[in-house]
Amino acid sequence: MILQNNDNPLNSLYYIGYQFLSWLKTVDKRLFDIEELFFEFTNNTDSNLQFSKFLLLLDWLYVEDCLNINENGEVEIHVFT
Numbered sequence: 001m002i003l004q005n006n007d008n009p010l011n012s013l014y015y016i017g018y019q020f021l022s023w024l025k026t027v028d029k030r031l032f033d034i035e036e037l038f039f040e041f042t043n044n045t046d047s048n049l050q051f052s053k054f055l056l057l058l059d060w061l062y063v064e065d066c067l068n069i070n071e072n073g074e075v076e077i078h079v080f081t
Contacts, residue, residue, distance in 0.1 A: 023044060024079065042054075
């Protein structure tokens with residue numbers, strides 16, 4: 001279980017996951033370089049997210065079978081396909 005360790009719910013991984021998945025619904029692309037995905041997400045949303053927390057989010061979504069990392073190190077999104 002991923003617990004929140006601060007007082008601001010907007011910094012919780014659950015809320016960031018909601019923002020990320022909501023943003024993904026608006027994007028047609030489903031194959032990203034990890035850095036490209038981070039920059040596109042943070043530049044197109046009001047997220048002030050650290051890269052380390054973004055990686056934790058990707059880990060969580062991988063465990064939930066929402067994405068995969070291919071042999072080239074690219075993130076394959078398959079949650080809305």
